[in-house]
Amino acid sequence: MEYFNFSVKSEPERFNLVVAALLNATAEYAANNSTRRYAAGEADFNQEYPKVYSMAQCTPDLTPARCRSCLAYIIEASLSMYANLIGARTLAIRCTFRYETKPFISGPLMVSLGGTPAGSGAPAQAPAAVVTRTTAAGRGPKYRVAVMVPMVLLPILAAIILVACLCLWRRRRSVRKDESYPTTGEKAMASVDSMLMDISALRSATGDFAESNKLGEGGFGAVYKGTLPDGSDIAVKRLSKSSTQGVEHLKNELGLVAKLKHKNLVSLVGLCLEQQERLLVYEFAPNRSLDLILFDTLKREQLDWKKRYKIVNGIARGLQYLHEESHLKVVHRDIKASNILLDGNMNPKIADFGLARIFGRDQIQDVSKHVVGTYGYMAPEYVTRGNYSVKSDVFSFGVMVLEIITGRKKSKHNSNPRQSEDLLTMVWEHWKAGRVLETIDPSMNGIFSEDDARRCAQIALLCVQDNPVDRPVMSSVVMMLGSNTVSLQVPSKPEFFVRNGGARPGIGSDV
Template sequence: MYYDPCFLHYSDADLRASDDTALGSAFSTAYSANATAEPARFDRVVAALLNATADYAAYNSSRMRLYASGVVPFDREIPEVYSWAQCTPDLTPARCRDCLANMIQELGTPLYSVGARALGIRCSVRYENRPFLDGPVMLRLPATGAPAPSPAPALDMVPNVVTPLAAVGGGRKYSVPGMVLIVVLPTLAAANLLAGLFIWRRRRRSPARAKQPCKDTESVDSMLMDISTLRAATGDFAESNKLGEGGFGAVYKGTLPDGEEIAVKRLSKSSTQGVEELKNELALVVKLKHKNLVRLVGVCLEQQERLLVYEFIPNRSLDQILFDTEKGEQLDWGKRQRIIRGIARGLQYLHEDSQLKVVHRDLKASNVLLDADMNPKISDFGLARLFGRGQTQGVTDRVIGTYGYMAPEYLMRGNYSVKSDVFSFGVMALEIVTGRKNSDTLQSEDLLTMIWQHWTSGTVLEMMDPCMNNSFSESDARRCIQVGLMCVQENPVDRPVMSAVGMMLGSDMVSLGAPSKPASMFYTRNAGADSGNGFSISTISLNDDPKDHF
């Protein structure tokens, strides 16, 4: 298991007893975006940076660390490129360098992607066009426009590795600078020469592989589908195949030639969701893989059509069943618990467990689809935002979402974060247990206020959905409502993160805090809202700060 800050592995073989530094199957992954300006020079600069970082990790870092981080300036488009290399501490410096050479080759050539990593059992390497480490950078390469890279940094590494020696043999005295020249430089030159020859021989043996892209990289191009295929699958977008329609287009059911059922999201030609917004949704969804997220099958951008093709979810959206007095009986307490926990797992993946940190921004009952077994799948990433490492919140000048689900700080000030998604989840959890919609204008009070009043008076179970005919665990129901109330507290700091929510929902051994009064839904600011049904289609504002966009 690979996470950014740690790595876990087990095996029935003693890895330390083997001389093979490539034990196990290493894998690589790269960003889909490429360096558009001077890609050939970018390839040379990144290759030089990775090799210099590998040298530093193997030969210049602490014996118990075998670790290094580096940075090199590039150009205006990509100001700097950052690197990281590390080996397990049981390796010798030479074996560490060999292992890192394998990992660098695993990235393939040319290195046009703006970021990539190769992860192995004994060592790993990584580079990105933005900082991804908390600690100080250990190695800085100078900017260069030379046609060929230097195999290692010049003298940047020297001051950190030489310790003064008083005398060497026969009492002859040497100064520290002299020892640097005598001991360090020849060692570095020999190591770099051996490493360069090793990499050159490996690449010469497998030229075909060097031209192949990283095996785990998925590009949008690989998911392109023909318009003729989708027209045939949907009966030329027949009205009888329409599953639902939102403010920016419709969704149709279709069947591919191999029998796979699909849902085709067709943006209307008058839709204000442009190509950039479509790319936002596409670029995010294609990288996200989780059983509680809707799977993207393909995309079509032919004949002025903008089509996203998803897996077909037979039971459509949660709101069509939950808020229907007759269909609501299909959701017994066990199914409702499973739906709430599944949504929580999907959000935890988006916020904490995926390589991308994603804020959905439009989580609601109509954007949760139910498969044949009533398992939930989060859909519609048109409003989603990708957060950078260390980023905790974003701000937008124009708020677009669905009234009743938007957190107060987003609705009033345009501030969004993972905690605004937590708020939306809390609203949904309370809707699921009560069968009532928070934004129902027929109610004199919003759902959160009603539940809080019953909670403080000790009669909260009276709010449970009558469709369940009291066939639920009272302790589980109270626990679920309490977690929901903790998620909708007005101050984002008071709301739990989704990993904590999952623990609280999954075990009665986890103690819960006392929730405070939830945020009121009655605000004076108007917020855009889309019409949500089975496959609602949202837009994002073109007035958002460009930095918000993925």
């Protein structure tokens, strides 16, 4: 969403009504009177702003009904936030609209709304609509005809109802948590429709999935960078056609990421299920994944202590949301550095929910016959018995925190969990001896908060305790990270890998 931070001074209520009527009339024309699914329009207003201009557009492959539904959804969702603003734009995957008080369109205007005299003392009324029809490329005569009565009244009535509903919605929204809940019925269908993307658009954005645009590859498929026509960057996950797990991965992503909204979770912005392709489109993280910086001897110098501490806090808050604050209780099951994306400001975003599971609110744990994940990050009870819970994520988080503060990988080979023990035990032994600062990443050249470093190391060691009961919940972790006055328990030595010498036979890993 984009908007101008300027508001109308006179007749703001009538201005909002004119904008709503104009956008609805423009959307109606784009959906039902244009094979391009495009329309532009104008409306008269007052002396302060004589004209209001609009544009609405859908991707051409949408049917008129789906185009109108998509536009109606984003207009309804956006107008309350744009109240009184002189211009704004909402760009969804399959449809978009824009309005301004200055001309921004060079082509013909298909919709024209007349205005009512300002200051007349009469109640504000929506203007009557006039449609301008032109032939292709400007050939042939141009003529203006009044829109039929239903075409005028329906958008006006819809706009009035819309403004009233948006006021009620905005009032109710202020007392709710900042969280998006699943919708049902026609609104939910419109939301899904607005996320669907055309295969040709994604092929064009990624250079037909060019190798030069590949960001990485995992067990479920490859991820490519793409650039949309408006210049915005996206990340496109191309699920493997041969992987049977890809279907489950797709279901998980759609069932979870599309419903969960938090600043420390990656956002799903689109999907495509055409030509036997299964494509998921995410917001693009310019700094890519944490592991690519943390474990690179040159790039890791970008991560000073302040950034590392912010990353640790952000991941903790994201997990707290998944485990305790969301309307869904979610266990991620694959927390690791390569699944943490970093935006342009180094804010962390938890990604890849392909292995995640939804728990009942009172459910403590579940059991998996086929253990999948990444060796070294997996909790002892998960590796040995297949038991997983929110405390399994806490263990993985603890391993990752130790990686972040030491700059050391948990293991060189995912199939050798004993090397993870080397990192955990090494940090614990230094902490026990009062020399934990010696384990801090030397690339920071000793420039870090000693108190915060000691605290981070101790919290991480508490998270990797062998017994899940001894590990803190993520809300406690967030509290411990944010306050120096909270006393910390004394961690025991991590001994799981020493006792067991690795994972039990018969389990697999999906890296």
